[in-house]
Amino acid sequence: MSGxxxxxxxxxxxxxxxxxxxxxxxxxxRRLDERRQRALCRYYAAAGAGGIAAGVHTTQFAIRDPTHGLFRPVLSLVAEELGRADAARGEPMVRIGGVCGPTRQAVQEAEMLRDLGYHAGLLSLAGVGPDEEARLAHCRAVAEVxxxxxxxxxxxxGGPHLSHRFWRGFAEIEAVAAIKIAPFDRYRTVDVxxxxxxxxxxxxxxxxxxxxNIVLDLVTPYRFRVGGRTVERRIVGGLLGHWAAWTRRAVDLLEACHDAASRGDGVPANLLRLAVATTDANAALFxxxxxxxxxxxxxxxxxxxxxxxxxxWLLDPDETLSPGQAEEIERVCRDYPNLTDDEFVASHRDEWLAS
Structure with missing residues (x-):
């Protein structure tokens, strides 16, 4: 490996x-709108987000298509904006870039991320193949970069089934920094x-x-017996497409979840109500x-x-809102105004859109 x-x-x-x-x-x-892409980065930084993940599903995997030629330009732009944000913060924002494809492609993408100053690669195993040992070998190859x-x-x-045995082997890779758990399945969450x-x-x-299950994930203590002792872990944050909108409220939500977890005296009823509202809102967004x-x-x-x-506009012109989805989004905006950050965005939008 070089670099x-x-x-x-x-x-x-x-x-x-x-x-x-x-x-x-x-x-x-359907060309990159640099001005608005930069505005999104500035929005997330101003909203209090601790990092950005780019080149992932929400960024559209088709940016890797040579006919679009957007993968490196988008990742470079985000890195540049995060560099500016870091200069005004006490701690740098976490820079995560998506990594996918067979091993050769994944390693090349990882090398690009490293050279652009990204801290970690979010490694998708969709399409890598069903053999667990081969998957682990793939992960180790990317982890060298x-x-x-x-x-x-x-x-x-399109995600694969990944067993408890796979995750046990994955956790032994020294360069693993985090795991995003998104199987939408509590059995699989427990496996990880x-x-x-x-x-x-x-x-x-x-x-x-x-x-x-965003809120409940963030307030649930996971306890297991390991080697004769009890080990407890918590899910500490979120890497979410959902949090690409109404981000200021997501920051408030995570703070409330951290506060509840630190007190250790149970989950307050208002957070349980918020859990339902958040899931309802996500059903509309997603x-x-x-x-x-x-x-x-x-x-x-x-x-x-x-x-x-x-x-x-998305890269695929056939990818649009589903029938009735706009009405559902309107409903959750009306029913849960506490989940939106429209006033915050309105007060800063022109500043973020300035060149």
């Missing part, structure tokens, strides 16, 4: 932060957390991507009623309404 070592991972990743999965800002001709954030992608959108507990690693941060077909378009719809994105 410089990746930057040191900020300690905030282990404490737990809000990490929005970066959307892609396009013009009506950049620290890893494991990714348990739900099967409904138990494997990490059994590994003896206390330096692997656990992040939720379970959009149907188009759960239609198998998540409009999940990216739903996030864009909120950002368009706030004036951060100009229009609904």
């Amino acid at each position: 410089a070592d990746p930057p040191r991972i900020p300690e905030s990743l282990r404490r737990g932060v809000v990490i929005p999965a970066m959307p892609l800002a396009l013009t009506s001709s 950049i620290p890893l954030v494991g990714f348990y992608l739900q099967r409904a959108v 957390v138990r494997a990490v507990c059994e590994s003896g690693r206390d330096d692997i941060a656990l992040y939720t991507g379970n959009d149907d 188009d759960a009623a239609n198998g998540f077909a409009g999940c990216i378009a739903g996030i864009h719809e909120v950002l368009i309404r706030q004036g951060l994105l100009e229009g609904p």
Whole structure:
């Protein structure tokens, strides 16, 4: 492997932060809208997010298509904006880039991320193949280049089944920094957390991507018996497409969850109510009623309404809101105004959009 070592991972990743999965800002001709892409980065930084994940599903995997040629330009732009944000913060924002494809492609993407100053690669195993040993070998090859954030992608959108045995082996890879747990399945969530507990690693941060269970993931203590003693771990933050919209409120939510966890005297009723509201809102944003077909378009719809994105254009012109999805988004905005951050965005939007 060539190139410089990746930057040191900020300690905030282990404490737990809000990490929005970066959307892609396009013009009506489906070209990169640099001005609005930068505005999104500035929005997340100003909202208090602790990091950004770019080049992931919400950024649209098609940016890797040579006909678009957007993968490196988008990752470079995000890195540049995060560099500016870091200069005004006491601690750097966590920079995570998506890594996917067969081993050769994944290693090349990891090398690019490392060279651009990213702290870790979010490693998707969709399409890598079913053999667990081969998957682990793939992970180890990428880990030689950049620290890893494991990714348990739900099967409904193409993710593979990853056993407890796989996660146990994955946790033994020294360069693993975190795991995003997003199988939308509590049995599979327990597999991951138990494997990490059994590994003896206390330096692997656990992040939720379970959009149907965000709040409960963040306030649940996971306890397992390991070697005759009780080991407890918590999911400390979220790396979520859902948090790419209404990000200011996501920061408030995570703070409330951390506060409840630190007190250790149970989950207050208001957080349980908020858990239901958040899941209901996510169902609208992510188009759960239609198998998540409009999940990216739903996030864009909120950002368009706030004036951060100009229009609904995705790289695939056939990828749009599902019938009735806009009405569902309108409903949750009306029913849960405490989940939105429209006033915050309106008061700063022109500043973020300035060149």
